[in-house]
Amino acid sequence: MSPSKAVLKERIIKQILTACAFSSLLFLFLIFAFILVEGLPLFYKVGVKNIVFGMKWAPTKGLFGIFPMIVSSFLVTFGALFIGAPLGLGCAIYLAEYAGRQQKLFLKPALELLAGIPSVVYGFLGVIYIVPFIRQFIGGSGFSLLATSIVLGIMILPTIISISYDALTSVPRSYREGALAMGSTQWQSTSRVVIPAAKSGILASCILGMGRAVGETMAVIMVAGNALKIPTDMLDPLRTLTSNIALELSYASGDHRMGLFSTGVVLLSIIMVLNYLANFVIRRTVIK
């Protein structure tokens, strides 16, 4: 009697654990299903072209063009990468190749703590310090592509640092020893052997950093100025896909709300492409 009871118990436990594991898939499905169900009808009603390439967003007049926001989202993302990637990669290389044990013990946790600062705090400090600085010394209102790029550039640092650090440290020690044994300096070994070997991981860190920047909302709302046009200058204000959703969701209804979910569909598509790209890049290395 008792062994079969134990077997039964094991079987039930396995079922429960399987259900737990399945829940993540269920949540992912629900998220996609509900965003699509709410967002897609408007694409049929208004037309994909008029939404994705439409220039004017005036939901109360039936205009749902989000092209300027798509362009703005990409602009701030590349701006963030332009600032965040060199700085983040420098930190990762220093940490992985140059820093001594004691230094690492202090630097690594300190850099990781940057990820813990909430995005509203970044946005707030951007408004208080970066925006007025730009207004005073460079020009414009200060709420701008430039300010947003700087704030986002700082916010994607932890992603870039931690992933490219992992990529660099997973390069086998023997590679470095080989290079050093042939008389190369530390930098020659790093730049010609270690970095090429960690190339795909570094690339993936930048792509995931872009994903973070595209998806960031609260900090962007606070410093971007939220104007509804394509910025033509670093000092122009702009509105991204994420801020469009967050600015209007609390009071939108009917078609207007659907328009925000359509914005969500476009945002989700961009994010999925970036995640897929990062995964692809990483997987290619593992196979190699």
Added chain:
Amino acid sequence: MRINPRLIDKLVSRTLSMQAYFTVGILVIIVFIIFVKGISNCGLSFMLTYPEDMGRHGGIFPAIIGTLFLVALSILFATPLGIGTAIYLTEYTKESRFTSIIRFGVESLAGIPSIIYGLFGFIFFVIKLGMGWSLLAGAFTMTIMILPTIIRTSEEAIKAVPKNLRIVSHSLGATKWETTVKVVLPSAAPGILTGIMLSIGRAVGETAAVIFTMGSSLRLPTSLMDSGRTMAVHFYILAREGISMEKAYATALVLVVSILAINILAYYTMNKVTSKYS
């Protein structure tokens, strides 16, 4: 003319170290500004009194309670699910198509931005399930958002438990579940705890997903179906609507100090684990 490679090496080393310290400097400056500007308005009475006039005067007591409830509930929901998933992936199955699909699901959830969670939680929990803006809707949304962190850290922690422990336990006649609960989980506990603490930090600092699911009522929530306001949301509203910069800094101070404390604790716990096994 050829520049001496040793000179280049030295220059590069200097530049890289400057970059690293510059980045740490950003963190130090952020914390310093928040501390200096916030400390004069931030005391025990600030944390324990009710706000008046939209937060222009008074304290942030309801926001602290709201934050605590949101964090406690989402951890309560996400921890069993996350640990269950991690146990399934590491102990109860071999790598297969099904596990790689689950891993894909977890990775995808981790990559979804918080505003999408906000949209989803709003339409699903708040509207379709009729929960309204409530603690429960916020907690469910946050549960899904922190689940990937808990799964990944628990999985790492469970994987790091030496195989011998399991073999010995099995040889003593323990079933798989007994081995998992009495041998594997206790050894993996610090690592799992790290994941939970990182998730707490994430939930405390989140705004976009919370504001559209839990709402932003300033009243003290008394039931799960009440709307409430977390410290992060309160801070966002104070700052964005320009209600009070002094109160905004003071709120930011409480917010940042609690998040940093949790993260430092998490880092310390993890370090203790890695040094134990290596």
